[in-house]
Amino acid sequence: MNPKPDLQARPSREEAEEAVRTLLRWVGEDPGREGLRETPARVAKAYLEWCGGYGEDPAQHLERSFGEVEDYGEIVLLRDIRFESLCEHHLAPIVGRAHVAYLPSGGRVVGISKLARVVEAFSKRLQVQEKLTAQIADCLEEVLKPRGVAVAVEAEHHCMTTRGVRKHGVGMITTQLRGDFRADAALRAEFMGFVNGPRNRL
Numbered sequence: 001m002n003p004k005p006d007l008q009a010r011p012s013r014e015e016a017e018e019a020v021r022t023l024l025r026w027v028g029e030d031p032g033r034e035g036l037r038e039t040p041a042r043v044a045k046a047y048l049e050w051c052g053g054y055g056e057d058p059a060q061h062l063e064r065s066f067g068e069v070e071d072y073g074e075i076v077l078l079r080d081i082r083f084e085s086l087c088e089h090h091l092a093p094i095v096g097r098a099h100v101a102y103l104p105s106g107g108r109v110v111g112i113s114k115l116a117r118v119v120e121a122f123s124k125r126l127q128v129q130e131k132l133t134a135q136i137a138d139c140l141e142e143v144l145k146p147r148g149v150a151v152a153v154e155a156e157h158h159c160m161t162t163r164g165v166r167k168h169g170v171g172m173i174t175t176q177l178r179g180d181f182r183a184d185a186a187l188r189a190e191f192m193g194f195v196n197g198p199r200n201r202l
Contacts, residue, residue, distance in 0.1 A: 016044045050086055053124030058135075061117040062143040065108045073147070075187075077101035077194050078115045087159045088126035096129075096155025096171070099195045102140050103147040103180055103187075110144065129155055129174050137176035148179035150191045 011019075017040035021031040029036060079099040087094055098119045122135045137151045154173045161168050181187050 013044055016047070017041055020044065049124075050084075051124060051126065053121045056121050058118045058121035058139050059143050061114045061121065062110050062139065064114075065110050065144070071107040072109060073104055073107065075101050075103060075190065075194070076109055076112075077150075077191070078112050079195055080199070081116050081119045083119055083123040083155075085123040085125070085127045085132065085155075087157060088128060090159040090163070091126070092157070092159035092162065094123075094127060094129065094155050094157050096153060098123075098133075098136065099150075099152045100136060100140070101150040101181070101191055101194075102144060103149075105144070105146050108144065108146075115140075129153055129157070129172055133174040133176050137178055141178050146179065148181040148184075148187065149176070150178070150181040150188070151176045152192075152195050 020040035020043045024031045024036060024039065031037070031040065077099065078101075079097075081098040081100065083096060083098055085094040086092065100115045100119065118136055118139055122132055122139070133151050133153045136153075137149050140146065140149045140151075152173065152175045154171050156171055160166075160170065177188060177191075181191060
């Protein structure tokens, strides 16, 4: 997992807002006009939310587990975890879904919301999809020590759809398979079957 940045070295809120004013002037705008006067403050506040994952340790979400599950050892899968992130190359949105599965070891399982929180913590950072996928898998593997971990992420990258090549409707899929999911073809197929299966609403 990537170390946290040195928060003491961060610029002040005022410096961040001045950077936004500089960018507005650079694109040809007047930061002083009525519609843009509050924009630097709004942008600074938004980035604190969009990049809020730097302020938390995703592993902490997995520290509390439940042991009274009758030694359950089959696939635990949370699919369609929606996330929004920012591409570290252009600061453009990455919007997608993550599917996270693990094979408990010794019946040790975590609350399902914790899997979503891990995805959220890593996605609220500047990201590359391949790295995001690996970070989620690393975290589950290191903390839960399961027999296997499988992560699939599918997302649309606005740095490709709204600029550059401008190809709309293109989705990127990345996977990480660890332990039994990597060694056992039947388990891999079962995981992908769940991920790609119909979404029946309960």
